[in-house]
Amino acid sequence: xxxxxxxxxxxxxxxxxxxxxxxxxxxxxxxxxxxxxxxxxxxxxxxxxxxxxxxxxxxxxxxxxxxxxxxxxxxxxxxxxxxxxxxxxxxxxxxxxxxxxxxxxxxxxxxxxxxxxxxxxxxxxxxxxxxxxxxxxxxxxxxxxxxxxxxxxxxxxxxxxxxxxxxxxxxxxxxxxxxxxxxxxxxxxxxxxxxxxxxxxxxxxxxxxxxxxxxxxxxxxxxxxxxxxxxxxxxxxxxxxxxxxx
Numbered sequence: 001x002x003x004x005x006x007x008x009x010x011x012x013x014x015x016x017x018x019x020x021x022x023x024x025x026x027x028x029x030x031x032x033x034x035x036x037x038x039x040x041x042x043x044x045x046x047x048x049x050x051x052x053x054x055x056x057x058x059x060x061x062x063x064x065x066x067x068x069x070x071x072x073x074x075x076x077x078x079x080x081x082x083x084x085x086x087x088x089x090x091x092x093x094x095x096x097x098x099x100x101x102x103x104x105x106x107x108x109x110x111x112x113x114x115x116x117x118x119x120x121x122x123x124x125x126x127x128x129x130x131x132x133x134x135x136x137x138x139x140x141x142x143x144x145x146x147x148x149x150x151x152x153x154x155x156x157x158x159x160x161x162x163x164x165x166x167x168x169x170x171x172x173x174x175x176x177x178x179x180x181x182x183x184x185x186x187x188x189x190x191x192x193x194x195x196x197x198x199x200x201x202x203x204x205x206x207x208x209x210x211x212x213x214x215x216x217x218x219x220x221x222x223x224x225x226x227x228x229x230x231x232x233x234x235x236x237x238x239x240x241x242x243x244x245x246x
Contacts, residue, residue: 077164094138148179
């Protein structure tokens with residue numbers, strides 16, 4: 001599904017991505033973990049098309065997308081969520097999801113009718129909300145949703161574009177225990193149906209969801225393997241997980 005070769009990105013004197021190689025199989029949930037400043041969000045930004053790499057190549061579904069922008073990659077089936085929730089707070093949850101559908105379709109529909117009256121927008125938007133547990137919350141302004149619900153809404157907006165590959169940047173960040181457990185349970189329901197690249201600091205979430213894990217330190221991937229292999233890797237334990245991880 002995704003092939004990354006020798007991906008490099010520099011910000012001044014900081015080498016944020018240092019010749020990264022990464023393979024993600026179709027249907028896989030592949031977690032990217034590492035300490036703060038390791039370059040994980042920079043990597044996600046390059047995969048999504050929000051950041052242009054300085055060198056290297058990205059292939060999505062066997063197509064070279066290295067120079068494609070984010071909207072073009074979205075139309076091919078690649079969607080992302082952000083480390084900081086990115087929604088339209090003044091609009092309802094349903095309107096947020098409908099806008100995602102509209103943007104993905106690349107159409108303004110019939111401009112003389114209110115967009116929220118378009119069944120072609122509302123129906124897939126409502127289905128996306130229902131898929132993340134917000135089916136009864138569609139009429140509520142996004143600003144009035146709880147933090148965890150706003151994170152769910154952002155993922156619903158990504159799902160409304162019918163992605164083949166979903167890039168999730170810390171989906172449980174800032175959540176309480178109950179909210180994060182609810183999010184992990186939801187992600188488990190789509191695991192295998194949608195290919196997922198997951199950046200996350202919550203190790204319980206990572207080891208629950210991931211089929212494979214890649215560990216980043218100082219812009220480089222130092223190890224890739226199953227959760228058991230990564231947990232047992234001495235280099236990873238020294239660099240990130242700590243001795244208690246065994």
